[in-house]
Amino acid sequence: MASNIFPHLYSFLVLTATLQVAQCAEFQVMVGASGLLQFDPPTVDASVGDVVTFIFQQGNHSVTQSTFQSPCEMSPDGFDTGFLPVTDSNAVPAAQYNVSSTDPVWVYCRQPGHCEQGMVFAINPGDQFAAFVSAATGGALSSSAPPAPPPSSTSAPPASSSPPSSSPEAASSSSAPASTSQSQGQQSTEPAAAPTTISAPSPPETISSASSSVALSSAVPSSTSSAASAASPSNYVVIVGGSSLAFTPANITVQVGDSVTFQFHQKNHTATQSTFAAPCVGLTDSSTSGQIGFDSGFMPVADNATLYPTFTITINDTSPIWAYCKTGDHCGLGMVFAINAPSSGSDTFAAFQARAKELNGTSPFNATTVSSASCPKSGSWSTRQYAGATAATVVTMIVGLTI
Numbered sequence: 154m155a156s157n158i159f160p161h162l163y164s165f166l167v168l169t170a171t172l173q174v175a176q177c178a179e180f181q182v183m184v185g186a187s188g189l190l191q192f193d194p195p196t197v198d199a200s201v202g203d204v205v206t207f208i209f210q211q212g213n214h215s216v217t218q219s220t221f222q223s224p225c226e227m228s229p230d231g232f233d234t235g236f237l238p239v240t241d242s243n244a245v246p247a248a249q250y251n252v253s254s255t256d257p258v259w260v261y262c263r264q265p266g267h268c269e270q271g272m273v274f275a276i277n278p279g280d281q282f283a284a285f286v287s288a289a290t291g292g293a294l295s296s297s298a299p300p301a302p303p304p305s306s307t308s309a310p311p312a313s314s315s316p317p318s319s320s321p322e323a324a325s326s327s328s329a330p331a332s333t334s335q336s337q338g339q340q341s342t343e344p345a346a347a348p349t350t351i352s353a354p355s356p357p358e359t360i361s362s363a364s365s366s367v368a369l370s371s372a373v374p375s376s377t378s379s380a381a382s383a384a385s386p387s388n389y390v391v392i393v394g395g396s397s398l399a400f401t402p403a404n405i406t407v408q409v410g411d412s413v414t415f416q417f418h419q420k421n422h423t424a425t426q427s428t429f430a431a432p433c434v435g436l437t438d439s440s441t442s443g444q445i446g447f448d449s450g451f452m453p454v455a456d457n458a459t460l461y462p463t464f465t466i467t468i469n470d471t472s473p474i475w476a477y478c479k480t481g482d483h484c485g486l487g488m489v490f491a492i493n494a495p496s497s498g499s500d501t502f503a504a505f506q507a508r509a510k511e512l513n514g515t516s517p518f519n520a521t522t523v524s525s526a527s528c529p530k531s532g533s534w535s536t537r538q539y540a541g542a543t544a545a546t547v548v549t550m551i552v553g554l555t556i
């Protein structure tokens with residue numbers, strides 16, 4: 154009977170034994186990260202042969218295919234990972250779906266109540282994702298993405314070296330490396346709007362730990378264009394991705410009070426704070442003293458996008474700040490960034506980038522990297538587990554459940 158329930162999952166598992174040589178991209182999607190009922194990012198635009206890796210965070214969730222008409226019901230011929238409970242001490246499981254067409258694929262978590270609260274996801278949804286979310290939540294959510302702090306808004310990024318927000322926007326503690334604000338611009342074919350300044354409409358939310366605090370605020374476009382005085386702080390725009398796996402510029406020097414806006418271009422990238430010692434591991438994950446590093450989260454941008462999402466941090470001291478892109482093997486290929494890195498000595502930006510390449514991206518998420526020389530065959534599905542368990546071990550376990 155079980156084999157009748159999961160015929161497609163079983164066929165996906167069998168297909169993973171066959172590989173073909175092709176160019177492909179990997180999209181990593183966090184399932185239930187930070188205890189939130191959401192997929193992060195909520196959508197990806199993928200091509201045939203690309204890989205979507207679902208990484209399950211703490212909680213108990215599933216990745217289950219549904220339909221546009223019935224977002225919270227499993228499609229009769231759809232895939233389903235089953236429930237994958239994860240505790241703080243568990244290894245982190247992941248499941249990979251290999252894209253076989255450019256048709257929309259609709260997904261939800263079938264844990265009771267999760268879908269109805271907006272825990273849905275889509276591959277190649279076009280302009281239908283907002284309607285999909287609305288159908289899942291019964292119209293309770295009017296935004297174009299599942300609920301997740303910080304709120305999203307469509308905005309054009311500020312011009313380089315333009316003044317930051319005219320509203321108060323400061324970190325709650327001088328020990329924090331930066332305060333952050335985020336604007337997830339919706340992909341659009343309309344011409345890009347004129348550059349605008351970014352302001353925080355409400356007091357920032359503060360996340361505190363034993364040794365640091367980071368202020369978060371949502372960014373909204375503002376038409377205010379008041380002239381800045383000569384003493385006003387500067388805003389530095391850093392392009393993330395686009396035509397290359399790079400931050401442009403990759404190494405900048407700024408002053409206290411200045412802001413840095415990461416403007417995300419084509420493909421799917423992050424701006425995630427790390428350390429010199431562990432370039433490709435998030436500061437929040439590597440810290441032994443409870444430090445919280447900034448992290449933009451994944452920012453997928455379509456090839457034809459003219460509006461780009463942004464993520465802004467405000468500098469609170471002149472200590473070096475190290476960052477990287479946590480998508481796949483991007484960090485291991487040298488996609489790193491630094492603020493106020495020493496110009497000489499052993500801890501220069503060049504040394505930081507060389508260390509990232511040498512360690513080849515030792516973030517636990519990089520276990521799912523798909524080589525361009527051996528992309529899985531389109532239409533396949535596989536699962537794996539981090540922290541030592543191999544893909545074969547987990548696949549054997551799931552096949553045992555479905556036969």
